[in-house]
Amino acid sequence: MEITFITSNAGKVREAANYLEPLGVRVVQRHVPYPEIQADTLEEVARYGVEWLSRRIDGNFFIEDSGLFINALSGFPGVYSAYVYRTVGLKGVLKLMEDSDDRRASFRSVIAYWDGEPHVFKGEVRGEITRELRGSGGFGFDPIFKPEGFSKTFAEMSVEEKNRVSHRGAALRLFCRWLKENLK
């Protein structure tokens, strides 16, 4: 069976393939820009995107969206993480957190799969915002996010280490479990 992953990010496709190929699912990448709405949750963004795409794309497909939600900043940068990374940057976020003792944050990932109707899978990893940049791996906010129970930031982990604990890994595992029960 073949499932299309609508994304421009080949790294995400490799990560998804690691989970889905053992189930006999071939993951095919396709890059189709789709509207991401302004909303408070990743789930709303993903549901809108997958419905929009379903009117334009044949076959089964999924999208994935993720973001960093910081407790002391009422969830900022949340669904706008990519934009905030591009504008305010890591240093800007550290600056906003300068006087905050509450360092709690979570990375969230949502997968929305379409097979005639939407199915949503959510992964979350809790952790904290560091006081300074650490590590050069990963991307986005990885250098300032330390997952709970680890001493390394995401950017200090190897790809394999990060995938094991990451929000996206968690969402992919839920997606996999569901596919196992619902495919054929």
Next chain:
Amino acid sequence: MEITFITSNAGKVREAANYLEPLGVRVVQRHVPYPEIQADTLEEVARYGVEWLSRRIDGNFFIEDSGLFINALSGFPGVYSAYVYRTVGLKGVLKLMEDSDDRRASFRSVIAYWDGEPHVFKGEVRGEITRELRGSGGFGFDPIFKPEGFSKTFAEMSVEEKNRVSHRGAALRLFCRWLKENLK
């Protein structure tokens, strides 16, 4: 003639009516939630919104969206101004600007009018981000924005003063001029 203003904000309707009623246009408020997409410009957001609404609403109508664009922050908070106001707040933005000598910013407003096709009108007012909150009028980022050529922030001005120099006023004047030439 009647034109519908799709907005939840009665204050904006009163402001628009001040401009449009002298042309014999009655402005009718209607609150219809519509998707606002994530994009770099207000124009993209407004165009998407007006097209989406045009498939659901009869007659001529318009929407308005505005945002604060700060030069030193690569345009942040831009189209996400309302969200950033709710989360990071005025103090957060001042914090991000703490070490910045470049205080330039602009408030932008976009009106998208639909009469069978979209027409877009853009207003902008340049100014600077103050070092501290000043004034209690207006809303949103008004207490930290001082328009060029004035000593008061938007929040220190009366409603009338602000409307005369504001980005929304500028967009409304362009919209009016266009209506005058293109109505009947």
